[in-house]
Amino acid sequence: MLKLSRLTDYAAVVMAQIARQSQASHAAADLADAVQLPHPTVSKTLKMLVKAGLLESQRGAQGGYRLARPASQISAADIISAIEGPVAMTECSQAEGDCELVATCGVADNWQRVSLAIRTLLESVTLAHLADTTPIKLPVQLPIQSISLSAATA
Amino acid sequence: MLKLSRLTDYAAVVMAQIARQSQASHAAADLADAVQLPHPTVSKTLKMLVKAGLLESQRGAQGGYRLARPASQISAADIISAIEGPVAMTECSQAEGDCELVATCGVADNWQRVSLAIRTLLESVTLAHLADTTPIKLPVQLPIQSISLSAATA
């Protein structure tokens, strides 16, 4: 399925919610109500987003969460890695690739290229994009041309 | 992590192995030995690939598995969906999107676009690409320009 975890999904929804009123401070409970998701889980998600540096939190009365930087400077990749860790399709596409099968694998190299392409794609999608509920369909030129794959049969 | 499951990983490796000698018939046991992975699991993977129509199998002595069509006509997306089901980043990016939160979500539309872009990318990567162990670095023009995202802040 190559699917995002549910928490990541929540994170995106919540981030978008905050982004739509980026001046205000949002309490965890309010956000959970707004997006109709379980309070404790939303709370957990928010903490992860703070730890990743995407949100800033303020304690106490009138406290809450707000974006650490403009929505246009937060990428989908940022949100995903805040919750799930680095975006990598395979074990070995990570930095600390400790896959013992590299020898017999023979696919690692190319998976890494694919992985990189996806990461690039996700980095080019910003929270501002995601938060926009009425998407104007304008083509966005994505910097995918930069990836290279072997041209075995081309 | 947005990671492939281990089985999917196996599938890719095994498919690549078969693709490198696409004339021959490959017994499950031989393949498992070649790629150094647990026999029963490789076997399971192979069955899934057959069911998805990517491999053909022949029973009996001298039987085994072979590609159902040329490696250049099998995409990474094919392999992934054979094991994990349709490539979709979120519940709602699937056909039968039965997410009850569409109303409060407000992100669904744009995730679907991202999802589509990734699917397109994975469809453009063929088994022939993956199987090539000595990748010639040639830029591949991917048809990503076709996706559109909202241009909120552009």
Place this chain on the structure above:
DNA sequence: CAATTGAGTACCATTTTAGTCCTGTATAAA
């Protein structure tokens, strides 16, 4: 018919994921 090899199914163990709860701490307002 016997040997080989895939097909199908059921099952179990492990890991991951999601969700809950509790206690602590910072802040603001009264």
Place this chain on the structure above:
DNA sequence: TTTATACAGGACTAAAATGGTACTCAATTG
């Protein structure tokens, strides 16, 4: 300074997905 608000952090549990195993059946070849 007191009190209510709201985040921080961690421990814990339940549920689900994943990976791996075992066993029996079916087909093909010689």
